[in-house]
Amino acid sequence: MAEEVFTGIGGQPVRRVAVVGAGLAGCLMAVLLARRGLEVDLYERRSDPRLVGAERGRSINLAISARGLDALSRVGLDEQALAAALPMHGRTLHGTDGKVGYQSYSADGTRAINSISRSGLNASLLDCAEQTPGVTLHFGHQLRTLDARTGDLVLGTDDGEVTATADIVIGSDGAYSAVRRAIQFAEGFDFSQSFLPHGYKELTIPPTADGDFALDEHSLHIWPRGSSMMIALPNLDRSFTCTLFWPKTGADSFAALERPDQIDAYFRTHYPDAHPLMPTLVEDFQHNPVGSLVTVRAYPWVRDRVALLGDAAHAIVPFFGQGANCSFEDCIELDRCLTDSAGDWSAALRLYQERRKPNADAIAEMALENFVEMSDKVNSKVFQAVTSTRHFLERRLPERYVSRYELVSFTTTPYAQINGRIRRQDTIAGAAAAVALGGLALGVRRLLRRG
The missing domain is CATH 3.50.50.60 (FAD/NAD(P)-binding domain)
Incomplete structure (x- = not known):
């Protein structure tokens, strides 16, 4: 050559x-x-x-x-x-009541980040x-x-x-x-350069006593808490790297927790299912730095x-x-x-x-x-319904209707083209739904006339 x-x-x-x-x-x-x-x-x-x-x-x-x-x-x-x-095939959401829910990243549940x-x-x-x-x-x-x-x-x-x-x-x-x-x-x-008022800090969930994963290893775990959240990603050594995304100052912030008893009590209350899985919580919280999000x-x-x-x-x-x-x-x-x-x-x-x-x-x-979306909307029933509807459309219209998440994560479609495609898809889907509902209404009226 x-x-x-x-x-x-x-x-x-x-x-x-x-x-x-x-x-x-x-x-x-x-x-x-x-x-x-x-x-x-x-x-x-x-x-x-x-x-x-x-x-x-x-x-x-x-x-x-x-x-x-x-x-x-x-x-x-x-x-x-x-x-x-x-591979992580979806999100596992952890509530303050200890309950968990799951949202697949793709319509068929097979694709993974x-x-x-x-x-x-x-x-x-x-x-x-x-x-x-x-x-x-x-x-x-x-x-x-x-x-x-x-x-x-x-x-x-x-x-x-x-x-x-x-x-x-x-x-x-x-x-x-x-x-x-x-x-x-x-x-x-x-x-x-634009900084979020939030920072990040890393924590750890180690393997269990018998050497297994403490959480589902095929999920990205999210503890959404409105204006803040914690996520956890699995590692090959069967631990999880957790990242807190919290405000740097004010109530419920990094600055608000200093003493070991404050840290422990806060996690018992706000992350009740994660707290018992984090034996080094206080040490990690006090010694790991707070990073900036810019x-x-x-x-x-x-x-x-x-x-x-x-x-x-x-x-x-x-x-x-x-x-x-x-x-x-x-x-x-x-x-x-x-x-x-x-x-x-x-x-x-x-x-x-x-x-x-x-x-x-x-x-x-x-x-x-x-x-x-990750810190707040994922808990919304409306958001969950919209996600389910989009996955339904993806299954019924493969290659023609694709969610924004899939276009970003599972294709190489230029980022700049994605929002435009989503708007076109939603317009077409809305029109199709209107036609379908119109047809349904017409059918109902005909049945009523026959009755």
Whole structure:
């Protein structure tokens, strides 16, 4: 196969790419680019997480679904990821009275999202990157300065500052991106970050005394409590990672519970079926940090030699389980744009942001809406009836009527197209229902006349 030729700013050749941030998206992007014959330097400010382990209370298990699996399949990691995941076919809802209910994610009950360890998947992607010719990993390298015009980088290490140069620099360094800071103060750059008043904290439900799961391992468990909630995702070691999404301050908040007796009493009252399953509850609550929930909107994602990817461009809240899936799609789209632009990086980057920005905006809004659904609406009889009706339509009209959840989680339909499709479906379904009801009324009138 002929070697690919890439051109960049001013038609100059592109041979070396710096990817800043060795998280999920950064690793995948590095592998895709190196497979095209580019030299890729993958910089990470942390030490190698495969050696030092994940930071306590910061994992937020991932729900990998169709989009993420499609991306991972491009580098041969989809089957490995599924082998390390547990399928969740629906939601199990836990009431304050201890009663539980179940809502399937799909009409036929067979489709599932997959609970997987973020740190475990990151380790697999780091292994893949390390084994890919052309990728060089640099841990303990924190970006200090970046010149978007020249691609010159200054990075801090334990031994002092080092310099590097790249033809293209890709920022995949998260919601508080150092790469983004290097370009966001330029004229014409729009940036906002919107924080929810809620934060998150992780807790644990360990395996039972006989080594089994304490809850149904094929569900995402939700304790909806109106303005707050707790969720639990299963792990391969038969534990569950629980995440509290609570207000940071005020009544019924993280700040309101300080003493062990307060914590214990609150969970006995508000999470009565979970409380006896959490022997380390007080320790976890007091020592695990409270994380922030932020939506980042930025544009343009491209300036000179620099491009933003994943959370650096569009961080979203985790309530649709699409953060990693969306970031993986970014990588696939950028790779596709390099093909579509015949290796012209300037054209590819422009095309990438034009294609992906509407989709990133769409899933950001859906993720915010889904918090209200998960914490409150799922308990509503009206919501449950609507869900049942939509599943009925999906069974009766396969491929023609598909719920928003299924389009997001079980297809690769562009996010930006989903709400429009749902509106069209609902219009058609409403019209069909009106015709059916009209026919029923006509039939009743005829029977009454005969009578």
